[in-house]
Amino acid sequence: MSRGRADLAVAALLGLAAVCAVAVPVVYALDSLPHPTQLLGASFGLAFLFVGAALIVAGKRLVPTGELDDDYPESEHPEAQETAVQIIRQGGDRIVRRRFLLLAAAGAAGAIGVAVITPLVSLGPLFSTADFFRTPWRRGRRLVDESGRPLRASDIEESNFYTAFPEAAAREQLGAPLILVRLPRDALRLPPDLRGYDAEGILAFSKICTHAGCAITLYRTPLFKPTAPGPALVCPCHYSTFDPARGGKVEFGPAGRPLPMLPLRVDSAGVLRAAGNFSGAVGPSWWGVRMRSTTT
Numbered sequence: 267m268s269r270g271r272a273d274l275a276v277a278a279l280l281g282l283a284a285v286c287a288v289a290v291p292v293v294y295a296l297d298s299l300p301h302p303t304q305l306l307g308a309s310f311g312l313a314f315l316f317v318g319a320a321l322i323v324a325g326k327r328l329v330p331t332g333e334l335d336d337d338y339p340e341s342e343h344p345e346a347q348e349t350a351v352q353i354i355r356q357g358g359d360r361i362v363r364r365r366f367l368l369l370a371a372a373g374a375a376g377a378i379g380v381a382v383i384t385p386l387v388s389l390g391p392l393f394s395t396a397d398f399f400r401t402p403w404r405r406g407r408r409l410v411d412e413s414g415r416p417l418r419a420s421d422i423e424e425s426n427f428y429t430a431f432p433e434a435a436a437r438e439q440l441g442a443p444l445i446l447v448r449l450p451r452d453a454l455r456l457p458p459d460l461r462g463y464d465a466e467g468i469l470a471f472s473k474i475c476t477h478a479g480c481a482i483t484l485y486r487t488p489l490f491k492p493t494a495p496g497p498a499l500v501c502p503c504h505y506s507t508f509d510p511a512r513g514g515k516v517e518f519g520p521a522g523r524p525l526p527m528l529p530l531r532v533d534s535a536g537v538l539r540a541a542g543n544f545s546g547a548v549g550p551s552w553w554g555v556r557m558r559s560t561t562t
Contacts, residue, residue: 272327273367276320280370283316287377291384313378320374324367399547401441403528408433409444409470409538418536422448422468425497427485429473432540441548443473444528445482445499446538447510453496460513460545465530465538469510472528472548475501477521479550482508499525513545522551 480503506519514525529541
């Protein structure tokens with residue numbers, strides 16, 4: 267294989283590697299494609315395969331391997347200078363090809379870089395984060411049970427666990443479902459910024475765990491006082507444990523922040539109503555979630 271053909275072969279292999287690398291974010295974004303995991307693996311594998319083939323061809327055909335045993339001349343000679351000039355003129359097209367190869371290598375490296383960082387999008391929302399900050403809760407909205415019946419303060423008993431939803435709002439929203447528990451008033455240890463969020467000892471928290479977004483469905487209550495641990499909300503997925511008495515503070519597990527707390531009040535009819543929005547963003551603790559407050 268001549269040097270010119272070797273240059274073209276390396277450039278072609280790098281181009282194929284770039285095409286395969288570009289396919290990675292395309293496949294990742296198109297959820298409708300069949301067998302996306304296999305396609306992602308094939309795209310990654312082929313991209314690195316073509317890069318490896320390009321390096322092999324370049325190493326065998328383009329990298330000089332000869333050795334020069336002659337010593338440098340003691341003085342310059344016009345004949346040698348003329349020969350050097352002729353070599354440089356004849357190698358002009360080689361310089362152009364080298365620039366073309368560098369451009370192809372840069373394109374392949376950039377495409378592979380994009381392909382490598384594409385899976386990082388799975389660590390959290392990148393373009394659409396509004397659902398983590400918009401909730402159906404606003405001041406005055408009533409709390410209802412699963413059948414749509416308004417919940418009264420008298421319905422909430424100690425040592426029990428309740429699920430509530432916003433009245434006349436979509437329950438599918440991430441910030442819709444609530445956890446309700448009741449604790450003795452003297453047992454509350456709410457931080458200063460959450461004081462007044464309870465209503466007669468009734469506490470409301472988002473039902474979505476701040477670790478991976480699972481629904482919290484377990485409530486631990488002490489069985490053997492006073493040595494047993496206090497009441498806690500437990501996520502069944504990874505066992506993140508939250509202390510309702512201290513405003514949903516994390517006691518155990520991988521969750522990175524407390525459960526968002528919803529302020530409550532009791533109206534004149536004894537019905538529980540929201541007194542505002544959550545104390546923080548609802549859902550898993552991706553980095554951007556901690557930087558904004560919730561909206562209605």
